[in-house]
Amino acid sequence: MKIQNVFKNNESWIAGKLEKDPNYFTELSKGQNPDVLYIGCSDSRVTAEDLMGVAPGEVFVHRNIANMVISIDLNVMSVLNYAVEHLKVNHVVVCGHYFCGGVKAAMQSEDMGVLNPWLRNIRDVYRIHKTELNAIADESEKYNRLVELNVQEQCVNLIKTAEVQKAITERGLQVHGWVFDIHSGKLIDLKIDFDHVLKNIREIYDLGH
């Protein structure tokens, strides 16, 4: 990708859209009504709309290093609040990916400077699931499993918020944990059994909704 080609690419993109539908941008400018909030990794290989095959207007997107849902991160919490309370999405997805540099970095004993507090949240996921992870001898298998468990814990972090608890009660909002496999291009639904996962922690995080 060459930065000087971007505007030319944009012109061909506009032409392509208008060729199929002359009213495309007029319709797009009328507003958005997405049904899904997607929280994914900033990794340049893990696109959001492209890998799901969805068009502009269909998915509300937030991306950060290692698809984290951190309760004191005003950015992700604002996105979540807006998507759930105002856009009224019915699905919230956390999508991780194998070969995630953020997860890999959190497995090393290395001082990453300003990234330390962010990556510390992934180390906490490791601590919670230490017994399972330490039992995996193969390093790349362990790495893949930590990617999956990180997605699961970020889904649990979503369920700890008042917005999500309220929307689950009021309209049956659903939380989904997915992993994108860069090696095959496949999007995998982890089919997390939230009832099972939340059984022991529900009483602690219940905000009364």
Ligand SMILES: [Zn+2]
């Ligand atoms: Zn990543």
